[in-house]
Amino acid sequence: MENAGSLSIIKSGLLDTIRDKGRLGFRSVGIPVNGVMDSSAYFIANLLVGNAEKEACIEMAFPPAHIRFNNNLFFALAGANFDAHINNLPIQSGKCYQAKEGDILTFKKQVSGNFIYLSVAGGFLIDDVLASKTTNLKSGFGGWHGRKLMKGDTLVGKPSSFKPNTKIYVDYAHTRHTHSFIRCITGPEFHLLSAQQQNALFDFNFSIDKQSDTMAYRINGDKIFQHEISMVSSGVSMGTIQLLPDGNIMALMSDHQTTGGYPRVLQIIQQDIRMLAQYPYQKTFQVKRISLQEAIAVEEEDNLNRNNIARAYLKMVG
Amino acid sequence: MRLSQSDYQLIPVYEYGLLINFNIQFSDPAYIQQIKFEIEKKFKSVSIDFVPAYHSLTIHLLPPHVVTTIIMDIDSILRDFEWNEIEKEKALLNIPVCFADAFASDKKRICDLLHKDWATITKELTQQTFTVYMLGFLPGFAYMGMLPETLKLPRLESPRKKVAAGSVAIADLQTGIYPTDSPGGWNIIGRTPIPMFDLKNEQPTLLHVGNSVRYVEITEDEFYVIQNKPMQWKTQVA
Numbered sequence: 001m002e003n004a005g006s007l008s009i010i011k012s013g014l015l016d017t018i019r020d021k022g023r024l025g026f027r028s029v030g031i032p033v034n035g036v037m038d039s040s041a042y043f044i045a046n047l048l049v050g051n052a053e054k055e056a057c058i059e060m061a062f063p064p065a066h067i068r069f070n071n072n073l074f075f076a077l078a079g080a081n082f083d084a085h086i087n088n089l090p091i092q093s094g095k096c097y098q099a100k101e102g103d104i105l106t107f108k109k110q111v112s113g114n115f116i117y118l119s120v121a122g123g124f125l126i127d128d129v130l131a132s133k134t135t136n137l138k139s140g141f142g143g144w145h146g147r148k149l150m151k152g153d154t155l156v157g158k159p160s161s162f163k164p165n166t167k168i169y170v171d172y173a174h175t176r177h178t179h180s181f182i183r184c185i186t187g188p189e190f191h192l193l194s195a196q197q198q199n200a201l202f203d204f205n206f207s208i209d210k211q212s213d214t215m216a217y218r219i220n221g222d223k224i225f226q227h228e229i230s231m232v233s234s235g236v237s238m239g240t241i242q243l244l245p246d247g248n249i250m251a252l253m254s255d256h257q258t259t260g261g262y263p264r265v266l267q268i269i270q271q272d273i274r275m276l277a278q279y280p281y282q283k284t285f286q287v288k289r290i291s292l293q294e295a296i297a298v299e300e301e302d303n304l305n306r307n308n309i310a311r312a313y314l315k316m317v318g
Numbered sequence: 319m320r321l322s323q324s325d326y327q328l329i330p331v332y333e334y335g336l337l338i339n340f341n342i343q344f345s346d347p348a349y350i351q352q353i354k355f356e357i358e359k360k361f362k363s364v365s366i367d368f369v370p371a372y373h374s375l376t377i378h379l380l381p382p383h384v385v386t387t388i389i390m391d392i393d394s395i396l397r398d399f400e401w402n403e404i405e406k407e408k409a410l411l412n413i414p415v416c417f418a419d420a421f422a423s424d425k426k427r428i429c430d431l432l433h434k435d436w437a438t439i440t441k442e443l444t445q446q447t448f449t450v451y452m453l454g455f456l457p458g459f460a461y462m463g464m465l466p467e468t469l470k471l472p473r474l475e476s477p478r479k480k481v482a483a484g485s486v487a488i489a490d491l492q493t494g495i496y497p498t499d500s501p502g503g504w505n506i507i508g509r510t511p512i513p514m515f516d517l518k519n520e521q522p523t524l525l526h527v528g529n530s531v532r533y534v535e536i537t538e539d540e541f542y543v544i545q546n547k548p549m550q551w552k553t554q555v556a
Contacts, residue, residue: 027367027378029523030453129517139457139498141517188329188337233454233461235369235376237335259371259454267332292330296384299333303382 005071007120008154010104013065015214018124018143018155019117019254020056023132027258033238034134034142037115037214037254037277039270040306041079044172045117047310048076048096050162050317055123056133058149062110065149067118069099073157074121074164078172080113080278094171096121096164113278122160138215138255165317170309181286182272185295187240187264192229200225201266205284206249208276214255217276224248233261239268239276251276269295271302319401326396328389334379336389338396343373347451347528348404350375357395361388370527371452372461408530410447410555413495413510415486415533416541421509423478423485428505431471442469443507443533448493450529458497458515458523462531465491477503484509486533497523508533511545512553524553 009016019042022035036042036059046055062082069075077084077093084091085106091097093116099105107116126133126144135143144153190198200223209218224247236242240252242262251268252260254277266287268276279285290298329337344350350370357377358368364383369376377392379385417440419425429436448462455461465488473489478501481487485496487504496502497514514524525531536544544551 024366026457026522027369028453029457029526030455030459031457031522130522136457138500139515185330185332188331188339232372233452234339234371234374235331235335235337235378237332237376237378239332257455258369259452264331270333292386296333296386299384300382 005069005073005120006154006156007073007075007099008068008070009065009149009151010068011066012151013060013149014063015061016065016149017059017135017137018056018126018133018149019059020132020134021054022134022254023130023136023142026130027235030258031130032136032138032255032258034132034136035238035254036117038079038113038117038274040172040274041115041278042117043306044078044094044170044309045076045119047313048078048094048170049074049119049121049164050160050314051119051121051123055119056126056143058118058155060107060116060118061114062107064107064116065151067105069101069103069105070154071101073099074160074162074166075099075105076119076164078117078119080116081111082107082113082116083109083111084116092169094169096166096168098164098166112280115277120157121162121164122158125156125158136255163317168313168316170313172309178275180284181288182276183269183288183290183295183298184241184266184272185269185290185292187267188234189229189231189243189263190265192263193225193227193243193265197225197227202287202289205286207284208279208281210281212253212281214253216250216252216256218248218250221249227263229263231261231263233259234264236260236264237267239270239273240264241266241268253277270299321396321399323397328393328396330385330389331376333384334381336377336379336385336392338375338377338392340373346404347449349401351528352401353396353399356399357392360391360395364388369452369454371454408528410530410532411525411553412532412534412555413486413512413553414536414540414544414551415444415508415510416536416538417508418538418541420538421485421506421541423481423506424474425507428471428488428507432469439469440507440535442466443488443493444535446532448531450525450527450531452527453523453525455494456497456500456515458525459494460514460523460525460529460531462493462525463491465493467491471505473503474505477501478506481506482509484511484514486510495525509541511541512548512551
């Protein structure tokens with residue numbers, strides 16, 4: 001048994017939870033996916049320590065917890081830049097590090113992004129609930145006792161014989177926002193908007209409201225969309241943009257419900273959901289309409305890129 | 319009964335999602351369930367979730383299988399689809415509900431808006447047999463209908479911050495039971511001691527789409543007895 005160790009939370013963070021690809025296969029009985037906010041960063045975090053793609057990581061918002069490594073342990077960070085330090089030395093996202101017993105991981109400031117992923121080689125020893133280790137905070141199950149991590153929690157790693165290469169840096173541009181627009185396809189209720197409102201969606205400047213959380217990002221526009229559109233509840237997904245009765249819009253994020261009763265006017269493409277998840281609050285962006293075919297082309301290229309990155313990394317590690 | 323092309327629309331909702339919107343008002347969710355089973359059977363290996371709702375079915379695919387790869391096949395399944403006769407005699411679930419003041423947070427509002435006394439209202443409610451049309455909002459939250467027009471009420475103007483688990487609620491022509499403590503905007507009429515969502519069970523939710531449900535009135539004393547031993551309550555009646 002190599003590299004099996006543990007880490008402890010020595011100071012609670014704002015919102016640190018165990019997350020994996022999500023609880024899949026239960027949406028028909030109202031059980032949400034509760035996956036990660038930024039699936040690219042999550043993918044990189046697991047890759048760097050040689051984990052399977054669906055291994056659980058810790059997803060952290062700012063300010064994250066302070067973490068003590070109780071044993072020597074390979075770990076990696078990916079996603080937001082929170083100016084991470086091991087003891088008093090700065091460390092980088094996108095690289096694998098070996099923590100020594102007693103090392104303290106802290107995060108000094110929110111430089112960019114909103115969510116960072118911490119992976120450990122082998123993953124965490126946590127029971128599956130309904131085939132997933134991810135946390136459902138709202139109903140209080142899965143992950144670490146169904147709650148966010150708090151001071152005093154000790155997470156044990158699973159044994160791993162992976163020998164990471166701590167010199168390789170893996171960059172994945174999509175884990176950082178690179179443009180000031182999000183690409184969307186139209187949603188099922190888009191056609192119920194007036195022509196003027198449809199155009200406004202692509203003309204307005206938007207920004208993420210401070211009242212946002214992992215269930216939904218509330219989005220402020222130049223004006224509200226007055227409407228009297230009603231619909232019966234129906235399935236929704238991450239990145240669905242709904243029009244609320246008060247005329248505001250919101251984008252559903254990782255902890256969204258399985259169904260919704262608000263008009264689905266737009267749907268963000270997968271790549272830009274991740275970008276929006278990491279997008280700075282109050283910085284403006286625009287919505288750009290693209291076709292389903294274009295959205296699929298972007299996604300397929302993304303999948304290809306990920307596979308290439310994974311192959312190249314594993315080859316270098318040997 | 320067969321579907322015609324104008325009875326449904328196929329809408330790709332995202333790279334990995336397809337929405338089937340039905341233009342027909344189904345009298346029974348069993349119609350959508352039959353379609354769901356048929357599609358599930360054929361696409362199990364490339365899909366993750368099938369989410370039925372009142373007039374729709376959403377299919378979530380397993381990446382990297384994108385929506386454009388299944389849309390033609392789904393269309394041909396629907397075009398050739400023929401329903402089996404819907405069973406009239408379905409298993410009925412009896413849910414015990416206590417309408418005591420302690421559990422009926424909106425008693426006064428409900429009586430005022432409906433201009434009726436409490437006994438009349440609860441009697442009307444317990445005489446109905448409901449159908450589970452969909453689950454959503456929370457794990458195990460079943461949208462049931464339909465209430466008689468005489469019990470139709472609007473939602474609260476602003477949702478409550480916390481509704482207790484087990485609370486039985488009504489809104490518009492629907493009724494539902496909150497499986498866990500949560501915010502909620504429906505009118506609270508009573509509470510059940512039976513858990514709606516329990517991870518210890520192989521099926522974590524008590525209710526499923528297509529179930530028939532009745533509310534059975536219990537006293538406050540009975541409420542606590544059943545709460546202590548929920549397994550002794552016979553929910554299912556043949």
